[in-house]
Amino acid sequence: xxxxxxxxxxxxxxxxxxxxxxxxxxxxxxxxxxxxxxxxxxxxxxxxxxxxxxxxxxxxxxxxxxxxxxxxxxxxxxxxxxxxxxxxxxxxxxxxxxxxxxxxxxxxxxxxxxxxxxxxxxxxxxxxxxxxxxxxxxxxxxxxxxxxxxxxxxxxxxxxxxxxxxxxxxxxxxxxxxxxxxxxxxxxxxxxxxxxxxxxxxxxxxxxxxxxxxxxxxxxxxxxxxxxxxxxxxxxxxxxxxxxxxxxxxxxxxxxxxxxxxxxxxxxxxxxxxxxxxxxxxxxxxxxxxxx
Amino acid sequence: xxxxxxxxxxxxxxxxxxxxxxxxxxxxxxxxxxxxxxxxxxxxxxxxxxxxxxxxxxxxxxxxxxxxxxxxxxxxxxxxxxxxxxxxxxxxxxxxxxxxxxxxxxxxxxxxxxxxxxxxxxxxxxxxxxxxxxxxxxxxxxxxxxxxxxxxxxxxxxxxxxxxxxxxxxxxxxxxxxxxxxxxxxxxxxxxxxxxxxxxxxxxxxxxxxxxxxxxxxxxxxxxxxxxxxxxxxxxxxxxxxxxxxxxxxxxxxxxxxxxxxxxxxxxxxxxxxxxxxxxxxxxxxxxxxxxxxxxxxxxxxxxxxxxxxxxxxxxxxxxxxxxxxxxxxxxxxxxxxxxxxxxxxxxxxxxxxxxxxxxxxxxxxxxxxxxxxxxxxxxxxxxxxxxxxxxxxxxxxxxxxxxxxxxxxxxxxxxxxxxxxxxxxxxxxxxxxxxxxxxxxxxxxxxxxxxxxxxxxxxxxxxxxxxxxxxxxxxxxxxxxxxxxxxxxxxxxxxxxxxxxxxxxxxxxxxxxxxxxxxxxxxxxxxxxxxxxxxxxxxxxxxxxxxxxxxxxxxxxxxxxxxxxxxxxxxxxxxxxxxxxxxxxxxxxxx
Numbered sequence: 011x012x013x014x015x016x017x018x019x020x021x022x023x024x025x026x027x028x029x030x031x032x033x034x035x036x037x038x039x040x041x042x043x044x045x046x047x048x049x050x051x052x053x054x055x056x057x058x059x060x061x062x063x064x065x066x067x068x069x070x071x072x073x074x075x076x077x078x079x080x081x082x083x084x085x086x087x088x089x090x091x092x093x094x095x096x097x098x099x100x101x102x103x104x105x106x107x108x109x110x111x112x113x114x115x116x117x118x119x120x121x122x123x124x125x126x127x128x129x130x131x132x133x134x135x136x137x138x139x140x141x142x143x144x145x146x147x148x149x150x151x152x153x154x155x156x157x158x159x160x161x162x163x164x165x166x167x168x169x170x171x172x173x174x175x176x177x178x179x180x181x182x183x184x185x186x187x188x189x190x191x192x193x194x195x196x197x198x199x200x201x202x203x204x205x206x207x208x209x210x211x212x213x214x215x216x217x218x219x220x221x222x223x224x225x226x227x228x229x230x231x232x233x234x235x236x237x238x239x240x241x242x243x244x245x246x247x248x249x250x251x252x253x254x255x256x257x258x259x260x261x262x263x264x265x266x267x268x269x270x271x272x273x274x275x276x277x278x279x280x281x282x283x284x285x286x287x288x289x290x291x292x293x294x295x296x297x298x299x300x301x302x
Numbered sequence: 303x304x305x306x307x308x309x310x311x312x313x314x315x316x317x318x319x320x321x322x323x324x325x326x327x328x329x330x331x332x333x334x335x336x337x338x339x340x341x342x343x344x345x346x347x348x349x350x351x352x353x354x355x356x357x358x359x360x361x362x363x364x365x366x367x368x369x370x371x372x373x374x375x376x377x378x379x380x381x382x383x384x385x386x387x388x389x390x391x392x393x394x395x396x397x398x399x400x401x402x403x404x405x406x407x408x409x410x411x412x413x414x415x416x417x418x419x420x421x422x423x424x425x426x427x428x429x430x431x432x433x434x435x436x437x438x439x440x441x442x443x444x445x446x447x448x449x450x451x452x453x454x455x456x457x458x459x460x461x462x463x464x465x466x467x468x469x470x471x472x473x474x475x476x477x478x479x480x481x482x483x484x485x486x487x488x489x490x491x492x493x494x495x496x497x498x499x500x501x502x503x504x505x506x507x508x509x510x511x512x513x514x515x516x517x518x519x520x521x522x523x524x525x526x527x528x529x530x531x532x533x534x535x536x537x538x539x540x541x542x543x544x545x546x547x548x549x550x551x552x553x554x555x556x557x558x559x560x561x562x563x564x565x566x567x568x569x570x571x572x573x574x575x576x577x578x579x580x581x582x583x584x585x586x587x588x589x590x591x592x593x594x595x596x597x598x599x600x601x602x603x604x605x606x607x608x609x610x611x612x613x614x615x616x617x618x619x620x621x622x623x624x625x626x627x628x629x630x631x632x633x634x635x636x637x638x639x640x641x642x643x644x645x646x647x648x649x650x651x652x653x654x655x656x657x658x659x660x661x662x663x664x665x666x667x668x669x670x671x672x673x674x675x676x677x678x679x680x681x682x683x684x685x686x687x688x689x690x691x692x693x694x695x696x697x698x699x700x701x702x703x704x705x706x707x708x709x710x711x712x713x714x715x716x717x718x719x720x721x722x723x724x725x726x727x728x729x730x731x732x733x734x735x736x737x738x739x740x741x742x743x744x745x746x747x748x749x750x751x752x753x754x755x756x757x758x759x760x761x762x763x764x765x766x767x768x769x770x771x772x773x774x775x776x777x778x779x780x781x782x783x784x785x786x787x788x789x790x791x792x793x794x795x796x797x798x799x800x801x802x803x804x805x806x807x808x809x810x811x812x813x814x815x816x817x818x819x820x821x822x823x824x825x826x827x828x829x830x831x832x833x834x835x836x837x838x839x840x841x842x843x844x845x846x847x848x849x850x851x852x853x854x855x856x857x858x859x860x861x862x863x864x865x866x867x868x869x870x871x872x873x874x875x876x877x878x879x880x881x882x883x884x885x886x887x888x889x890x891x892x893x894x
Contacts, residue, residue: 184713189711190728193696195728203727
């Protein structure tokens with residue numbers, strides 16, 4: 011195949027092949043967690059919200075990680091909790107990253123009033139201390155998954171918007187855009203061929219870091235008791251476990267508190283590894299050298 | 303009453319298989335004492351014209367039309383009578399070939415021969431006359447006894463001239479008398495002809511392809527192409543402002559006229575026998591339209607005693623800018639008048655250079671002309687349509703612009719293929735395979751390898767010169783009528799710049815598009831420009847033929863621009879260490 015016909019799959023493999031060992035471990039870890047979330051019903055014998063054993067059973071044959079105070083299986087809670095954590099993390103990241111990115115590109119491309127409106131809003135959002143506000147607003151709006159996502163999106167779209175705008179501005183000043191316009195290119199074409207391919211990789215890195223942030227923020231909110239009490243996220247598990255009076259004087263913390271904590275740490279670590287490597291590979295300065 | 307009047311002369315050589323129209327309807331008239339130049343490439347029918355006026359083609363070619371000499375129609379005069387006119391009234395100086403002179407006769411004898419025949423004088427007197435003639439043409443009479451092969455080319459040419467002058471003719475036809483001569487002899491012959499003409503008042507028809515030689519003698523010129531007159535008029539006007547693309551090509555191929563410029567011939571071969579019905583020059587022309595392929599143009603007057611045979615009325619104006627203004631807003635409600643009332647036009651197939659220092663408004667003007675910037679007031683018209691945002695960039699035969707910075711004119715992220723075929727992608731021209739083919743063609747044009755490997759390279763991985771050529775290929779793929787090159791070599795090193803520039807000029811010459819070349823480098827533009835416009839503070843302060851502007855700048859600022867050339871290559875330059883007067887030297891530089 012001639013080298014000018016490279017497709018997306020090749021590019022993906024090319025990108026991954028530049029990853030460091032940590033990055034590859036991160037990718038594998040994420041893949042495992044995603045599988046765990048997807049195949050949760052197959053991996054666990056019990057539904058997570060059902061009392062299937064005695065209260066606070068230690069790990070055993072029936073319950074690989076034991077049960078909590080209500081007698082629900084911890085392993086199945088971990089599996090289903092992965093769904094919730096990933097869902098909230100990715101939903102927030104995608105909405106905030108892509109939506110904020112789109113707003114930023116629009117602001118940068120159109121300039122003028124649109125730019126002013128978007129950028130001043132971004133300024134305000136970035137000036138506000140986010141976590142205290144997060145706590146206040148979620149307390150005010152009441153706990154639900156939807157609200158949690160909404161609030162997290164509200165506080166995380168500013169960064170991608172800013173970065174997308176500055177990227178768009180710098181691309182817009184290139185002569186090749188003038189040339190393409192002179193050839194009769196529509197704004198849609200410029201967006202598709204010139205602006206998006208430059209901005210998307212950077213947004214992708216941002217999306218990963220927002221995912222980490224969202225998962226952590228969700229955990230934090232849940233930990234403070236502001237999460238959705240009906241959802242079984244890892245954060246909620248931590249919340250229930252730590253709210254169990256004097257858990258550290260009992261052996262229960264070993265199978266009730268440790269598993270969600272480890273799961274969270276592993277997930278965040280994997281995301282961090284991938285984020286770091288992607289940043290290096292997709293860095294514009296480095297891409298200049300290899301041209302892609 | 304004209305001395306010689308040729309009307310609708312046609313000479314067709316009949317070969318076994320075809321008829322070659324060597325002269326195809328030429329009319330000309332010659333006043334007494336006038337020198338008319340007949341100019342044309344090899345094969346344009348110049349010599350045939352001379353020979354048929356001498357009636358030397360009887361039986362060799364079918365000749366029609368009338369030739370009237372001093373009131374008598376000599377076209378159908380019987381042989382004895384024409385023989386009397388020949389040599390005595392009309393004489394021809396043949397092109398210097400060894401086979402023109404009889405190799406077994408001394409040159410003296412050959413000069414004496416017509417004397418004996420026409421003047422009927424004794425041999426002794428004829429020989430004395432011959433010796434006089436030899437002296438007249440600057441040849442020692444001792445050479446009379448030499449055989450042709452013993453003489454040099456210049457001497458033989460003088461013998462031929464002496465032969466033509468022998469019977470004291472009224473009309474001299476000189477056929478390529480200088481083409482085989484060195485520069486010194488050429489000048490001597492020229493001076494000799496001027497002297498003789500002054501002394502004896504000959505009328506002359508100078509047939510030559512040597513434009514500078516003809517222009518130094520003739521008051522009027524006729525330009526032949528494929529047996530037809532394409533342009534005629536006063537010599538000065540034709541040289542300074544040729545109206546026919548062919549004449550312009552000839553002028554541009556003449557080193558003496560454009561002393562600074564590189565030489566570029568007219569592309570293509572002279573097409574005299576390809577037999578299509580249209581204008582014979584249309585295949586090499588820079589501005590053909592539909593009718594040029596179907597019917598030949600007639601010679602028409604275009605004022606000032608000039609005539610041109612072109613369906614488009616001579617070299618057409620391609621782009622015209624009228625009172626164009628553009629201002630950039632500056633902080634504090636101030637504005638920068640970048641383009642201040644510019645009027646200019648660009649003709650088909652010409653290279654106009656816009657020269658000026660940085661911030662003189664050159665690039666802004668270029669962007670306005672290309673339709674990228676909208677002028678505040680004034681109008682730019684391209685081929686009878688107004689130029690506005692990008693309406694000429696997206697089609698074939700429009701305006702294309704190549705930008706200054708090669709590193710930003712193509713995207714790092716694009717492969718060469720993506721970059722070059724982008725205009726097609728945007729305008730959805732052709733299928734993927736056609737786009738690929740045309741991309742390869744365009745890359746070949748700009749001397750880049752059209753290989754798969756190169757097509758797949760990212761622009762970010764190319765050198766500056768390569769990227770500029772990729773940008774050039776992208777412009778060429780749209781086959782522009784006008785290419786605007788905005789400082790395209792300023793980011794390149796000298797050698798790369800020279801290569802890109804020659805490539806560009808070569809393309810321009812072959813493809814025949816017009817070009818606006820914008821630069822701050824006067825020396826560089828002199829290499830390629832036909833005309834130069836000097837820009838300063840948003841105005842065009844001087845515009846004219848490149849050599850005129852260079853040799854006789856009128857405006858002080860132009861003089862200053864020419865005076866900025868420094869370095870060893872510049873006349874009069876002394877290094878600081880030697881003379882210690884760099885300051886004065888630099889300012890003196892351009893004044894010679």
